[in-house]
């Protein structure tokens with residue numbers, strides 16, 4: 001029987017994290033790298049990626065970057081190709097790059113719907129397919145962690161309308177189950193994380209409009225997520241400690257979803 005430290009050890013594994021240049025993706029990259037994985041970050045802006053990689057490297061993590069738009073199929077194919085060329089393997093895929101758009105459903109621009117859906121769910125599908133086809137299935141398995149949201153477990157409050165975001169994140173939760181069912185036979189575990197509010201560039205608008213204290217007060221734990229709160233679940237889903245867990249989601253939300261019923 002392995003010790004709990006051995007079960008969480010990611011030495012020798014390689015992780016690809018989309019949207020890894022800041023926010024939740026960078027936090028998850030820290031968790032994976034600190035546990036021993038080599039990390040490839042992806043997002044669109046090279047300067048931000050360079051800065052994020054420098055931050056990880058300063059912590060002793062073997063980290064590199066590739067710029068790609070995760071809403072574009074050709075970029076996602078290139079991302080899988082180049083990651084395999086440069087890292088040799090992809091044991092852990094974190095589908096995290098995401099976008100939101102706020103507007104009442106009756107006024108919601110179709111272009112905004114397409115933008116959100118293309119990145120938040122179509123991109124997750126294409127990259128998962130590429131990585132599974134090229135590496136995980138032929139090489140005996142892997143881990144996929146999909147970043148969903150508590151917005152995928154129910155509706156937003158009426159004064160926070162984001163129809164495409166809710167729809168895309170709900171889709172991520174069931175995409176996770178469907179993929180886990182199909183790919184269990186290939187020893188690929190697929191799980192989802194559903195964060196509540198974490199301060200980041202993506203959530204800055206909502207935090208400003210509704211107020212950090214007000215949003216925190218909606219959580220039974222009376223707090224927002226911080227720069228450590230996703231590390232534990234990331235390591236559980238990525239490591240052998242979680243090898244019998246697949247098709248699940250875990251809300252990391254201070255308890256918001258137990259009140260809203262997600």
Ligand SMILES: NC(=O)c1ccc[n+]([C@@H]2O[C@H](COP(=O)([O-])OP(=O)(O)OC[C@H]3O[C@@H](n4cnc5c(N)ncnc54)[C@H](OP(=O)(O)O)[C@@H]3O)[C@@H](O)[C@H]2O)c1
Nearest residue numbers: 019021023024043044045069070097098149197198200202
């Ligand atoms: N923060 C929250 O409260 C919260 C709550 C629930 C769920 N989430 C989810 O967590 C994930 C990360 O969000 P975050 O809060 O960390 O947001 P963030 O700080 O805005 O970071 C988003 C990351 O995704 C990248 N990105 C955006 N569009 C991209 C594209 N088309 N192609 C490739 N990369 C792209 C960004 O870099 P570039 O802009 O340079 O490409 C950045 O690295 C998202 O899926 C979001 O829905 C966040």
